[in-house]
Amino acid sequence: MPTSRRKILRMAGAIGAGGLLSSCGSIGSRNLHLTSREAECSSYGARPPNPIEGYKCCDGSRGSFANEANLPNPIEGPIEVISKGYIWTEGPTWVGDENGYLLFSDVPGNAIYKWDSQTKTTSTFLKPSGSPLYPTPYHVREDGINGLVLGRGGLIGCDCGERAIVWIDMETRRKTIIADNYNGKRFNGTNDAIISNRGEIYFTDPVYAINANYHNALFELGYTGVFKIDTRNRVHLIADNLNPNGISLTPDNRTLLVTDSSGWVAIDLDEEGMPLRQRQFIPREAAGSADGMKIDHAGRLWTTGAGGIHVFSSAGEHIAFLPIDTNLGNCNFGADGNLYLANCDRVIRAKIKPEFA
Numbered sequence: 001m002p003t004s005r006r007k008i009l010r011m012a013g014a015i016g017a018g019g020l021l022s023s024c025g026s027i028g029s030r031n032l033h034l035t036s037r038e039a040e041c042s043s044y045g046a047r048p049p050n051p052i053e054g055y056k057c058c059d060g061s062r063g064s065f066a067n068e069a070n071l072p073n074p075i076e077g078p079i080e081v082i083s084k085g086y087i088w089t090e091g092p093t094w095v096g097d098e099n100g101y102l103l104f105s106d107v108p109g110n111a112i113y114k115w116d117s118q119t120k121t122t123s124t125f126l127k128p129s130g131s132p133l134y135p136t137p138y139h140v141r142e143d144g145i146n147g148l149v150l151g152r153g154g155l156i157g158c159d160c161g162e163r164a165i166v167w168i169d170m171e172t173r174r175k176t177i178i179a180d181n182y183n184g185k186r187f188n189g190t191n192d193a194i195i196s197n198r199g200e201i202y203f204t205d206p207v208y209a210i211n212a213n214y215h216n217a218l219f220e221l222g223y224t225g226v227f228k229i230d231t232r233n234r235v236h237l238i239a240d241n242l243n244p245n246g247i248s249l250t251p252d253n254r255t256l257l258v259t260d261s262s263g264w265v266a267i268d269l270d271e272e273g274m275p276l277r278q279r280q281f282i283p284r285e286a287a288g289s290a291d292g293m294k295i296d297h298a299g300r301l302w303t304t305g306a307g308g309i310h311v312f313s314s315a316g317e318h319i320a321f322l323p324i325d326t327n328l329g330n331c332n333f334g335a336d337g338n339l340y341l342a343n344c345d346r347v348i349r350a351k352i353k354p355e356f357a
Contacts, residue, residue, distance in 0.1 A: 035186065037218065038139060062328070063288045065307030067321050074302075074311050074320040075339060075350035083115050083122040084346035090292070091148035092332040092340040092347060093155075095170075102340055103148055104347050105129060107160060110144035115347065117336060126173050131161025139214040142189065147203070147292075147330065151195035158190035160209035165190055165201060165229060182227060182235045185220040192292060192330065194249045194256075200273050201229040202256055204244035226258055228273060238275050239267060246292040246330065250314070251299055257281060259290040264303065264312075282316050292330025292342070300356070302339070304328040309341070311356070320356065324348075 086106040093103045102115040103125055111127035128134075129145040136143050143161035150156070155168040157175075164180035164187065178201070180187060189209020194202050206224045207215055226238040226247065238256070246259040256267040263284035268276045288306025295301055299314030309331060311320035322339075329342035337357060338349040 034133070034137075038137065062290075062304065063306035065288065065305070065310075065321065065323070067307075067323070069318065071318060071321040073322055074309075074353055074356040075322055076353045077351050079324070079348050079350045081346050081348050082120070083113065086113075086345050088329065088344060089342040089347050090146045090329045091157075092330060092342050093148040093150060094332060094334040094336075094340065095150065096335065098334075098336045100335055102334065102347070103155070104340075104342060105145050105148060105157075107142045107144045107146045110161065112145060112148070112157075117334075126168065126175075128161075129157065130159045133161070139211050139218060140209070141211045142209045146190070146209075147192035149193050149195050149201075151201070152199055156193055156195060156201055158193050158203060160189045160191070163187045163189050163209060165193065165203055178233055179229050179235050182221065182225070182237060186218075187227075188219065188221060188224060191245060192247050194247050196249060196253045196273060198253075198273070199231045202238065202247055202249065203227055203229070204247050204258065206243065206245055226256070226267070230273075236274065239265075239278060241278075246290060246303065248293050248295045248301070250295055251297060257293065257295065257301060259293065259303070261289075263287075264290065264293075264301070282312055286310075286318060291328060294330075294332050296333060296356075302331055302333075304331065309339070322350070 087108045089104055090107050091105040095101050095103060099118055101117055103112055105112050110130055112125040112129045113122050114125040115122045131140065131143040140161060145157040145159050147158040148155060152167060154170050157166045157168055159166045162177060162180060165178045167176045167178050187205045188207045191204045191206050191208065204226055210218050223240040224243055225240050226242060226244050228236045228238050230236065242258060242265060243261040244258045248257045254269050256269060258265050258267065263280060264282040266279050266281040270276050287310040291304045293301055293303035301312040303310055308324040309322040310318065313319050327344045331339060331341045334340055337352055339352050340347065340349045
């Protein structure tokens with residue numbers, strides 16, 4: 001994030017005064033960017049935004065992992081830093097064939113970037129990616145897009161600033177809100193998404209996008225949910241009893257995997273893509289806390305965890321471990337045979353071994 005934006009955030013923090021508001025107004029009809037409740041939070045900002053220094057994340061990881069079972073490393077060769085200088089990267093998404101490019105987001109930096117695999121250069125794809133409000137309102141912690149996934153003829157984004165799922169035209173870069181509420185109640189701050197073969201969008205909705213000082217005032221749903229947007233853009237509740245973050249879908253489209261404070265949870269789906277049952281897939285004790293994850297063509301789960309990336313078989317067996325001693329967000333696969341990782345203020349990649357490709 002440019003220095004000027006850091007200064008603006010600090011200036012906004014200096015303006016706020018007083019104690020936490022017990023309420024931020026009543027729920028009103030939403031205009032283009034703010035509800036009346038959000039507008040009052042902005043106008044009478046009781047607390048400044050969460051400090052930008054909270055994103056200094058490269059000093060540690062999600063804990064240590066001893067690898068006592070001597071699990072093999074799924075990558076070969078060195079880990080390469082392909083782009084750096086951001087605040088918190090997320091959403092790595094490959095576009096095209098082996099000569100294609102990578103899109104990734106800087107969530108608090110409010111931008112999506114494009115890394116070209118041929119020129120090895122990074123350019124701005126969309127900025128602002130999320131909320132266009134400037135300076136950032138007090139109630140917003142993350143105003144950009146977080147998770148990204150290709151689908152529906154464009155790019156699907158989890159827009160933290162707008163607290164919505166959006167569709168982005170790849171040519172014009174114009175953004176359209178698909179959904180921003182469930183039964184009239186605003187989402188908390190959409191985080192990560194996956195799309196089914198039929199075009200259904202599954203996504204998680206934790207509270208990280210909202211300044212913690214305003215959780216009580218702006219927490220309309222009362223839970224952190226997992227949702228589905230069907231092909232007619234109707235929103236369906238999948239789970240309301242989890243603390244979700246990352247999400248992925250098995251190759252047969254019959255099981256969702258979602259990160260939770262308990263570990264990794266499986267949600268079996270019926271033929272209509274609705275939940276049948278929920279079960280523990282991997283306990284937290286196996287690999288610590290997690291952020292993002294992806295399932296490969298063989299049904300293997302690649303997920304962030306304590307000390308790096310952990311790989312589990314489709315049966316939940318711990319089969320590989322890639323040590324990385326700094327914090328990771330999400331991961332994804334490139335058509336060039338590399339694993340791409342959002343690694344706090346940078347994006348890194350490593351070549352996947354043939355036996356794991």
